[in-house]
Amino acid sequence: MDCLFCKIIAGEIPSTKVYEDEHTLAFRDINPQAPVHVLVLPKKHMANLLEADGETAGALLRTVQQVAKQEGLAQDGFRVVSNCGKNGCQSVEHLHIHVLGGKQLTGEMG
Secondary structure (H helix, E strand, O other), X not given: OOOHHHHHXXXXXXXXXXXXXXXXXXXXXXXXOOOEEEEEEEOOOOOOHXXXXXXXXXXXXXXXXXXXXXXXXXXXXXXXXXXXXXXOOOOOOOOOEEEEXXXXXXXXXX
């Protein structure tokens, strides 16, 4: 499989890891859109949210919570985004959630 995120999970491509557990990996985005921009993804490959089961979705959300607390975002708030498919502007076809914060974000979503 030629998946960028699978290669990061396997350690073939370096990343700045923020959190890792049995089911998920979180690392800093290399092109941050906010002072804190972390990607949270399942270690098991799946294209997008449409392929996620309840266990995977729960694991991802627990990791989002952990990252938000760890990065100091819990008090002032943060944004969580998961692009899905071509029209959703998904750039890597491996389910991932963006956690963005650290400043007042604009109301714009695109």
